[in-house]
Amino acid sequence: MALTRVDLARPQPLFGTAATRRIEQANQAALAAHTLMQRAGLATAQLALALAPHARTVWIACGPGNNGGDGLEAALHLHRWGKHVVVGWLGDAARCPADARESLARAHAAGVPFDDAAPSALGADDLVIDALLGIGTARPPEDRMREWLRVLHHTAATSLAIDLPSGLSADTGVWSDHFAPAGDDAASQPARHGPRHTLSLLTLKPGLFTAHGRDAAGTIWFDDLGCKPDAEPPTASLNGAPAQADRLHSSHKGTFGDVAVIGGAQGMAGALVLAGTAALHHGAGRVYLVPLDRAMTALDTAQPELMFRAPKALDFGSGAIVCGCGGGHAVQTVLPDVLRHAARVVLDADALNAIAGDTALQEALAQRAARGQPTVLTPHPLEAARLLGTDVKSVQQDRLAAAQRLAEQFEATVVLKGSGSLIAELGRPPAINPTGNARLATAGTGDVLAGMIGARLAARQSAWESACAAVYRHGQMADEWPADQPLTAGRLAQAI
Secondary structure, eight states, X not given: OOSEEOOTTSOEEEOOHHHHHHHHHHHHHHSOTTHHHHHHHHHHHHHHHHHOTTOSOEEEEEOSSHHHHHHHHHHHHHHHTTOOEEEEEOOOTTTSOHHHHHHHHHHHHTTOOXXXXXXXXXXXXXXXXXXXXXXXXXXXXXXXXXXXXXXXXXXXXXXXXXXXXXXXXXXXOOBOXXXXXXXXXXXXXXXXXXXXXXXXXXXXXXXXXXXXXXXXXXXXXXXXXXXXXXXXXXXXXXXXXXXXXXOXXXXXXXXGXXXXXXXXXXXXXXXXXXXXXXXXXXXXXXXEXXXXXXXXXXXXXXXXXXXXXOGGGOOTTSXXXXXEETOGGGGGGTHHHHHHHOSSEEEOTHHHHHHHTOHHHHHHHHTTGGGTOOEEEOOOHHHHHHHHTSOHHHHHHTHHHHHHHHHHHHTSEEEEXXXXXXXXXXXXXXXXXXXXXXXXXXXXXXXXXXXXHHHHHHTTOOHHHHHHHHHHHHHHHHHHSOTTSOOOHHHHHHHX
């Protein structure tokens, strides 16, 4: 594969650190020495030239390992092509890997300028290349590396990271200690910086697409350096766009199934209506609202298609049940029947909280798989932490592992929501969803997603297909939302 921008609509295999190293070692054994580093350097230089063809200065911060060697190779090409290149190098020629040592010698022989200090006046017309660590071990940065990281994080210049932004985990997408840019956390606005790009080499890494990775990596590019993973199984996959299926003229409302949404306890009717509206607009044949607040029985005249049912009147053996949207404590009264009898279920919000605190409900949930009853759980990180008996920090430190633990524990399909939402299921690598943005961080958008998944389950799609397709489309809608219009859950539900 030649150098290309990653197509986020296409499913692709992702490989973590250990898998990438095995692929690298296998290909190095089959190639002449130094081949992969030379290919990596050339690919980096070509992308750098394409991203900033008129850059006044190209500053390349090179670390002591092979990632730094890739940067040195890129410097050699850019210097030969007439660019004003300045290299900062943190290595020790007597201790660095053999390939990096050869690239250092090649750069010196070509007359590439070196400087221990970062340029003091980098601006929007310049380019910086992060070749400090890649997938290497991230010890706390010291001295020059700390200063160089500050420049890389906050410069107005266009930035290009080789493989990964330094200090970002290839496996989890989480910043290592002392590497997170100041201000790049959930409680503050990120610092101003120029356009960000990352060139992932040899393999695509999961960490680029979830947790901090989505903000840190910017636009992601890929070059497999002419190598293939062969028999190495992927660590995860990138969730791709769902296929568009035409509805046959001979179909009818029964073809697309019934969705019953259970929730809407006192004061929380909005969540119930949002989930039902999303199921309706996402293609369900019929949608029933099942309020747990007995006072909520009137027809919604704005949406007469949403019909009301009492819990006792439900047919659990057909269609799909979406349970928990605004259910409060009252949802515990219906969960035993839902878990035992419902043919297909999406469990969200208060249903998940009730299960987290009740071992009998946990056992009932785990038993559904043995009866062939598909189940999708849609927790946000706090709900996931409750189900796992841990805290939010632990969940967010390794989102892939947390999603897989939930799938194993409850034998269900799991959607762990957040930056780079994850879909996990027993027997397959987790999928990382590439769509969506922070505009979804508003009340009710999770209810919309639950309704969308329910609509696909009702149409007899598998739990995995339903979750992957709905999560992708949910995020895609946010990405395509007009910038001058507010995105609210109500608008989103009707626009699906």
